[in-house]
Amino acid sequence: MSGPAQRGLLRGLVITAVLAVLALGAYVVFASLIPRSSQDGGSGQVTIGGPFELVDHEGRTVTDRDFAGRLMLIYFGFTNCPDICPTGLQTMAIAMDELGAAGEKVQPLLITVDPERDTPAVMKEYVQAFHERLVGLTGTPEQIAKVAREYRVYYQKVALKDSSLGYSVDHSGFIYLMDGEGKYLTHFRHDTTPEQMAERIKSKL
Numbered sequence: 604m605s606g607p608a609q610r611g612l613l614r615g616l617v618i619t620a621v622l623a624v625l626a627l628g629a630y631v632v633f634a635s636l637i638p639r640s641s642q643d644g645g646s647g648q649v650t651i652g653g654p655f656e657l658v659d660h661e662g663r664t665v666t667d668r669d670f671a672g673r674l675m676l677i678y679f680g681f682t683n684c685p686d687i688c689p690t691g692l693q694t695m696a697i698a699m700d701e702l703g704a705a706g707e708k709v710q711p712l713l714i715t716v717d718p719e720r721d722t723p724a725v726m727k728e729y730v731q732a733f734h735e736r737l738v739g740l741t742g743t744p745e746q747i748a749k750v751a752r753e754y755r756v757y758y759q760k761v762a763l764k765d766s767s768l769g770y771s772v773d774h775s776g777f778i779y780l781m782d783g784e785g786k787y788l789t790h791f792r793h794d795t796t797p798e799q800m801a802e803r804i805k806s807k808l
């Protein structure tokens with residue numbers, strides 16, 4: 604009963620079982636990384652977004668209500684980010700230009716995940732290099748933690764050994780589109796093309 608054929612079959616079954624477990628694990632991890640709409644309708648839904656009070660790049664206190672009536676296109680990042688943030692923000696900037704006049708109903712926002720270094724003055728210089736309509740938002744670490752929690756944004760300081768910067772910030776790279784009342788409409792990956800982004804924004808206007 605333990606000939607080569609049986610052993611081969613057994614090995615095959617074990618490998619299949621291991622692969623199935625790995626695939627399931629990968630699916631669970633992947634699914635948890637994707638923001639879910641509050642409009643999925645299912646039970647136990649995850650809501651994205653919520654009220655916030657932050658400080659804009661002119662140093663004024665602003666809340667989500669200040670942007671009511673416009674779609675909010677929101678990216679969470681930080682000004683010292685080496686490449687992911689510039690790519691995402693560049694995409695948002697080109698998409699805004701593609702929208703033309705319709706873009707006036709859209710407010711692009713950058714919310715920093717590095718509030719200690721990203722002061723209003725630092726944010727101002729940074730956002731204006733991308734787009735004249737891009738507004739930079741910062742705040743106290745507590746205000747930033749709250750809004751990041753509401754938008755299910757992951758961010759984590761990481762020490763940099765051989766850099767004068769001292770630390771970097773790991774963060775998720777989704778760009779959120781919220782409706783005129785601050786409710787979730789859709790989201791984009793940071794590597795979405797500007798054309799795709801402009802098209803999808805247009806379909807929500």
Ligand SMILES: [Cu+2]
Nearest residue numbers: 680684687688
């Ligand atoms: Cu970044």
